Amino acid sequence: MGNKAQNHDYDAISRICRVLAEIPRGRVITYGDLAEMAGFPRAARFAGQALRRLPQGSKLPWHRVINAQGRISLPEPAAQRQQERLEREGVVLIGGRVDLGKYRWSP
DNA sequence: GAAGTGACTCCTC
């Protein structure tokens, strides 16, 4: 059948999840890079939507995804949780900002 | 099939 994004778009989402699962502990990735690695260049927003659709009990490291400015794009209070998770992995936030030059993950 | 939406990014002021 020609169903693409009608019932369950496990095609694009699964790619995002796959890349997400590859992010090593203690590292972070930007929405833009995540999308690009999944095969959707310039689709940073899509990455965000995919993560937003992610179930709560997901084992995927959604907290390792931040914006290109090294900041958490998530609204409160989720942002606080994400920051704590990152710090718990050793990712230091200075002024609510992550040093992408140090923690940005690249394959 | 068109219009709306967003956990974005880049450029300019």
Added chain:
DNA sequence: CGAGGAGCCACTT
């Protein structure tokens, strides 16, 4: 460094 605006992509309704 912060605020504002246009551009982009794929999903959702």
